[in-house]
Amino acid sequence: MVQWLRSLIFVVVIYLWMAVLGLVFTPYALVSKRGALKACKLYARSTLWLARWMVGIRGEVRGEVPTGEVVVAAKHQSFLDILLIFDAVPHAKFIMKRELLWTPIIGVYAKRLGCIPVDRGKRGMAVAKMVKDVAREFSEPGQLVIYPQGTRVAPGDYKPYKVGSAVLYDGLQYPCVPAATNVGLFWPRKGIRRKPGLAVVEFLEPIPPGIARDIFMARLEEAVERHSKALMAEAGFRAE
Template identity: 65%
Template sequence: MKVGPIQWIRSLLFVAQMYIMMPIIGLIFFPYALVSKQGAFAACKTYCIWVRWTARWMVGLRTEVRGTPPTGEVLIAAKHQSFLDIMMIFASVPRGKFIMKREIMWTPVIGQYAMRLECVAVDRGKRGVAIKKMLADAKANRDAAGQLIIYAQGTRVAPGAKRPYKVGAAALYTQMEQPCVPVATNVGLFWPRTGIWRKPGLAVVEFLPVIEPGLDQDSFMAELEETVETASDALMREAGFDPDGVDETTPKT
């Protein structure tokens, strides 16, 4: 899809106001967040609503959540393409908390609110040590029931790119004995991993049928990858993109 200079200017303005509003909303809700964790959730959800609303009229990017977002204590294993799917997933569940890179905890505003939400920080490096720490932290925070969100490939993956699924999701699934809700998306077609461009169209996050507890690690990994990749490919084709490497049509607006 070709994006002209006017769309680039609109994208630049959108990105600028998005980052300006982050500390503003954070500061407005800060006293409430200090005395109540509900204040931290309210702040983050307000920011998600703001970004999705401004994306619609500033750059023509609409968002849609499909499927049934979980409300109970579950593991959510999602496809990750950009910052947009983070906001869409979080806004859709009542008490989401992320497995996230430890360095994000040092990011202004985001880091402080992530700690208040009891997100689980993971050090990158030796896989075995990182997984043990992630499991220990997740179990330690389990008293605060909610939806634990992990990105199954461990990082943002561009549409059409292939990345292996990490064992961390399977470790959480088997050790915590929770249902897992897979999540597919096509948001990277319109909101890329990096850069200023934001393209008009319909960005979708889809909550898929639950994978019940009880599978062994290999069976779970195979089912999760097949489910998420198949659904994500279908969403991308719906938007006019061939995930095997060729654009079929212009993404639909």
């Protein structure tokens, strides 16, 4: 009960902090993309600090952090893996649901950061437009983050890997850095309660450009799933 109350207070605080910080930085963000990046970096870093202090979640990033132009194909379990990746890399640009653009504060900053909205209801058109939009946004350096399963996946669950990450990998001809995580064990995709523990995002060995699509997809899924299971097992989780 105590942990649940601490978690509730934490959730309220981080969303109020998002609103305050977003409003304070809005004038700077509107005139400068650097201002938007600084605001989001500050939010990610401070929220990770609050998570450690208020609910006992320690964040850790393992592996070689990508700093050049790459596609980061990451396991997605909750908002926490977004925060850890964004804090770690120099300039993350996320593939995101189009409806998030209409979310107060988040939508404004997503546009300024160069995030790419995707209409998930029109798959063929969405993938083609995504490639076009990414090519435009990559006129400025950054790390493009995509979640190959297309949504948050709870520990122990499975959802198939979608073709969008392979399309970007083919079209951009950038290395792809897989990323594994166990964050859903501590910060679930749904609900209030946060559990103390070591939440990890691990950047894995890059996949060089030029590999055939089917081989790329198999290699990506095998790496992300195997390392995510290892991280969850390290934290004491055993899938049924």
